[in-house]
Amino acid sequence: MSGNTSQWPLWEVFLRSRNGLHHQHVGSVHAVDAEMAVANARDVYTRRGEGVSIWVVPSNAIVASDPSDKDELFEPALDKIYRHPTFYEIPDGVANI
Amino acid sequence: MSPTSEQLLTYADGALLLSHRLSEWMSNAPTMEEDIALGNIALDLLGQARGLLQRCAAEIGGDEDELAYFRDSEAFRNPLLCELPNGDFAHTMVRQLFADAWFAGVWAVLAADDTVDADVRGVAEKAIKENAYHWRHSSAWVVRLGDGTDESHRRTQEAVDALWPFRGEVASDEWYARIEPVLAEATLTTPGRDAWTQRGSADGWHTEHLGYLLAEMQSLARAHPGASW
Numbered sequence: 001m002s003g004n005t006s007q008w009p010l011w012e013v014f015l016r017s018r019n020g021l022h023h024q025h026v027g028s029v030h031a032v033d034a035e036m037a038v039a040n041a042r043d044v045y046t047r048r049g050e051g052v053s054i055w056v057v058p059s060n061a062i063v064a065s066d067p068s069d070k071d072e073l074f075e076p077a078l079d080k081i082y083r084h085p086t087f088y089e090i091p092d093g094v095a096n097i
Numbered sequence: 098m099s100p101t102s103e104q105l106l107t108y109a110d111g112a113l114l115l116s117h118r119l120s121e122w123m124s125n126a127p128t129m130e131e132d133i134a135l136g137n138i139a140l141d142l143l144g145q146a147r148g149l150l151q152r153c154a155a156e157i158g159g160d161e162d163e164l165a166y167f168r169d170s171e172a173f174r175n176p177l178l179c180e181l182p183n184g185d186f187a188h189t190m191v192r193q194l195f196a197d198a199w200f201a202g203v204w205a206v207l208a209a210d211d212t213v214d215a216d217v218r219g220v221a222e223k224a225i226k227e228n229a230y231h232w233r234h235s236s237a238w239v240v241r242l243g244d245g246t247d248e249s250h251r252r253t254q255e256a257v258d259a260l261w262p263f264r265g266e267v268a269s270d271e272w273y274a275r276i277e278p279v280l281a282e283a284t285l286t287t288p289g290r291d292a293w294t295q296r297g298s299a300d301g302w303h304t305e306h307l308g309y310l311l312a313e314m315q316s317l318a319r320a321h322p323g324a325s326w
Contacts, residue, residue, distance in 0.1 A: 006130070029130050032241075038129035039234065043137050 010059040011037040013044075015051035021096060023055050031056075100213065102156040103174060104143040105188050107298070108203050109149035110175035111164055114307075115196055117141035117314050118183055127186050138193075141227040145200075148220035166318035176266035180307045184256065185223075187242050187249065191256035198275040199267035200228050222313060227317035235281045243283025250284065257285050265294030 008030040014023035020046050031037035037056040046049065065073055077083070100108075107148070121140035126132035150161040159167075173180075183189045207213050207221035225260055242249040257280065264272075273290055280287060297303065 030128060031130070037238065039237070040134065042230075043134040047133070047137060077102055 008032050011041070012059050012062060013037075013041040013042075014057070015045060016053040017050060018052050019089070023053065023096060024038040029056070054086040100207065100217075102153050105149050105217065106180060107174040107176065108200075108207075109146045109153060109164075110173045110284065111179040111196065112142040112149070112200070113146035114175050114310060115193075116140070116146060116181040118179070118181075119189070119312060121183055121195075122189065131186075136286050137190075138231050138234065141224075141231065145220060145224045145227070148223075152214060152217050153218075155179065162318065166194045166315045170303050170311055172310075173303065173307065174298055176263075177295060177298050177304055178267055180304060180310060181260070181263060182306050185252055185254040186238075188259065190235050190238040190242065191253060191260055191264070191269070193231065194239050194276065194279065195260060195267060197228060197232040197235050198272050200224070201232060201275065202269060202271050204228055214248040239279055239285070240283045243245075243280070243285045253283065254285055257287060259286050262293060263297050265296045266298060268294070 002009040009032070010028050011031055011034075012028050013026050015026050016023045029037055029044055031040050034056060038054055041054050041056055046054070116139045119142070122135045123132060123139075126135055146165070147161055150164045150266045154160045154164055176196075176199065178192060178199075180191060183192075202303040204224040208218055208225055210218075213221075239253065242253040244250070247255075268290075
């Protein structure tokens with residue numbers, strides 16, 4: 001390819017699977033606009049029936065935590081095992097939790 | 098009126114050869130995403146071709162592989178459009194637009210005709226959904242390229258000029274009605290509906306490109322007849 005070698009904008013792709021309850025991040029695609037991003041996400045990430053709904057979000061719209069803040073953000077949660085729902089009996093009638 | 102096996106062969110061969118052409122883009126498309134998109138479309142077309150070739154084989158003998166891999170060029174009935182080389186990406190997209198518009202009519206007619214064999218109707222019903230996506234893909238690209246930069250417009254117009262004379266075997270009033278609004282939106286022009294057009298595949302006359310395509314597509318099956326995975 002000659003000429004314009006600059007990259008197209010990057011989009012993050014989220015899929016909801018057939019029996020999934022929410023969209024999950026599966027990867028990213030390059031595309032010039034939102035319509036092409038949905039099409040590319042369909043072509044790249046749903047070839048084996050992985051999804052019934054696609055979301056795409058411009059990657060630069062995602063605000064991420066700073067990796068260097070890892071200790072103060074996440075370590076305080078590590079010793080609080082009482083926050084895990086392992087101390088409860090889950091009623092039989094509850095399908096998804 | 099139920100389609101003859103000759104007509105079915107026209108659709109099957111068109112899908113088969115167009116599939117092969119698109120597969121030639123694998124690892125060479127402008128972007129990785131487009132590479133996969135073209136592969137997906139090629140596989141859809143291959144599936145459509147197989148479904149129809151099985152039906153044709155039941156009528157005229159042999160099996161789908163014999164029809165695909167052991168016929169010579171004069172026995173192919175595809176529209177000439179479907180055997181033409183890829184050219185650049187704009188050329189491939191314009192060829193795809195023309196072919197998608199043709200297939201849209203083909204599948205709609207087959208699916209709606211209850212005198213048509215159930216297997217063929219099944220192929221057509223599935224193909225309608227596949228074709229709708231192919232059309233969305235090709236028409237979006239033709240508009241994007243035609244109404245894009247000077248360079249992309251020039252290349253896309255050249256593709257229209259080069260492919261217009263090969264529309265004869267796929268064009269109908271319905272076909273023009275599909276194509277013309279897309280070309281207008283893409284700011285592309287044509288010599289019009291009445292301009293001269295090439296024909297020939299119905300009598301086994303093909304372009305010089307088909308022989309090379311078949312040589313590549315058929316070489317493995319002919320070197321190892323009856324081989325299977």
